[in-house]
Amino acid sequence: MQLKKRSSAWIRGGHKGHLRRIVRMTLKQIAALGRKLVVFLALFADCFKRKDARGLLSVYIRGQLSDLKHKNAEAIALHFGEAPRTLQRFLESIKWDEEKLCDRCQQLVATEHAHPDAIGTIDESGVGKSGTHTVGVGRQWCGSRGKIDNCVVGVHIGYAAPGFHCLIGGRVYLPESWANDPERRKENYVPEEIRFLTKPQIALEEIERGLGNGIRVAAWNFDEFYGRDGAFLDGLEERKQVFVGEIPANFYGWVRKPGVIREDPRLRRGRRKKYPRLARRIPISEVQNLVRYSPAFRERSWQRYRIKDTDKGPEVWEVKWSVFWRKNGGGLPTRRHCLIVARNVLTGEVKYFLANRVPGEKGVTVRWLLRVAFGRWPVERCFREAKEELGFDHYKVRGWRCVHRHFYLTQLSHLFCARVRLEYDTSADSPADDLTVEETSAGDNTGRLTVEQVRGATNAWLEAQTMLPKARKERYEKELNRIRYHQDRNEQARRSNTKTRIRKLAALNIDPDRIKSCVPEGF
Numbered sequence: 001m002q003l004k005k006r007s008s009a010w011i012r013g014g015h016k017g018h019l020r021r022i023v024r025m026t027l028k029q030i031a032a033l034g035r036k037l038v039v040f041l042a043l044f045a046d047c048f049k050r051k052d053a054r055g056l057l058s059v060y061i062r063g064q065l066s067d068l069k070h071k072n073a074e075a076i077a078l079h080f081g082e083a084p085r086t087l088q089r090f091l092e093s094i095k096w097d098e099e100k101l102c103d104r105c106q107q108l109v110a111t112e113h114a115h116p117d118a119i120g121t122i123d124e125s126g127v128g129k130s131g132t133h134t135v136g137v138g139r140q141w142c143g144s145r146g147k148i149d150n151c152v153v154g155v156h157i158g159y160a161a162p163g164f165h166c167l168i169g170g171r172v173y174l175p176e177s178w179a180n181d182p183e184r185r186k187e188n189y190v191p192e193e194i195r196f197l198t199k200p201q202i203a204l205e206e207i208e209r210g211l212g213n214g215i216r217v218a219a220w221n222f223d224e225f226y227g228r229d230g231a232f233l234d235g236l237e238e239r240k241q242v243f244v245g246e247i248p249a250n251f252y253g254w255v256r257k258p259g260v261i262r263e264d265p266r267l268r269r270g271r272r273k274k275y276p277r278l279a280r281r282i283p284i285s286e287v288q289n290l291v292r293y294s295p296a297f298r299e300r301s302w303q304r305y306r307i308k309d310t311d312k313g314p315e316v317w318e319v320k321w322s323v324f325w326r327k328n329g330g331g332l333p334t335r336r337h338c339l340i341v342a343r344n345v346l347t348g349e350v351k352y353f354l355a356n357r358v359p360g361e362k363g364v365t366v367r368w369l370l371r372v373a374f375g376r377w378p379v380e381r382c383f384r385e386a387k388e389e390l391g392f393d394h395y396k397v398r399g400w401r402c403v404h405r406h407f408y409l410t411q412l413s414h415l416f417c418a419r420v421r422l423e424y425d426t427s428a429d430s431p432a433d434d435l436t437v438e439e440t441s442a443g444d445n446t447g448r449l450t451v452e453q454v455r456g457a458t459n460a461w462l463e464a465q466t467m468l469p470k471a472r473k474e475r476y477e478k479e480l481n482r483i484r485y486h487q488d489r490n491e492q493a494r495r496s497n498t499k500t501r502i503r504k505l506a507a508l509n510i511d512p513d514r515i516k517s518c519v520p521e522g523f
Helices: 027-031 033-042 051-065 073-079 084-092 098-112 182-187 199-212 230-238 287-293 366-373 377-390 400-425 451-464 469-506
Strands: 003-006 009-012 018-022 119-128 138-142 147-161 164-172 219-221 244-247 252-254 303-310 313-326 337-344 350-355 436-440
Touching (some): 027 033, 027 451, 033 400, 051 451, 073 084, 098 199, 119 138, 119 377, 147 199, 147 377, 164 199, 164 377, 199 230, 219 244, 244 366, 287 350, 303 366, 313 366, 313 469, 337 366, 350 366, 377 400, 377 451, 451 469
Parallel strands (some): 119 219
Antiparallel strands (some): 003 009, 003 436, 119 147, 138 147, 147 164, 244 350, 303 313, 313 337
């Protein structure tokens, strides 16, 4: 049974569960966005020594928060009455400290959004390009297009805490063909200290930078591209970072710790062997074969877990795990790890995860490991929001500094929206009439505001600045109606998709409300 409050009307219907609250934005909150934006940008004023540069920062950020179809420097400048070349120079040559701005973003997140359950994610995002002159462009895997294409790839790190997610760093991947080409480097102003690094090496540098600025997470996660790189995993261990990442099916290791010979007690003639070395009693195996043939997995039964609640309903996976030893750079076994195999009950998809923590040690549980392992969706949402709402992939600049300045400014715009979203979600002074209460199945019981809705509301404020009070109020009300329409439509779709998913699970005799749940509060 469902109870839904809209003005004075109550509607019934829905699925069994708990009360669900949908956060509604108010006229007062939209009107306050302009002041909040000014206060927020003032936090970064010392990154810009000149007053005109600070003014151009405001123009660029307002352009990204507007409804412009194309959010490149030229389009933003024309919309706000600036000379296009001036805003292009803002990205290109006007003096301001973009690295300090990125550091300040990280420091702000570290001080004001720290959380013991925060999760860090390493991921990459490609931006398709048709030419050959943009720094780092080349035929490589482009995730946004799902194929190898001509694109620029950036390696990014994301941060997710309950009710909050954002991007906190990123760097362009410079292919080896670019790194070793002096002419192309000169044309695109690539600094001399920038050398060729693999994507995992870039990720480690970005993590090191975040740690230096106070970023702390409970664990890092990543996809199998990074999970297959032993040096990357060793780097996380050296930095004393916890990780739960996906690994490929052909990743090698042991479920029984192999012996290690430290030295040869007998004197032998011939070529001297290297020590320490592995004893040859336990062969190393691929994880897919360990799961299939090893007693450590064959003798375990599958355990079902409600992994997460999505807009399409609860996801249920079957899980097995075992203690695992991976091979380090020297070919020797590392400390104890945990190998997890998960199988989707509806699609049969199989994933393998590796964690450098084992259930039962220091309060670690299987549920927590699964929560981290399947917790990559916030950074994927960040990429979608940044591209669809803020013009992350709209840049038409070529140089190293220009591209990174655009990256950091988009990161700044997204951080503003994420902070406002969190503030309005947790605001205690929202009028009761602006709330919708209804029943839901399980998990987080709040229909939160989205970054898209905050960005749209900020655009409404921008458009209403020069309007008379009556017209301004009408513009705000129009935006509120648009937000509420999309909230109601999304909620209806969520409810319908959830019912469909639950019917499919019921056909397999699975009740998601009666199995172990990994669903966290607030994420």
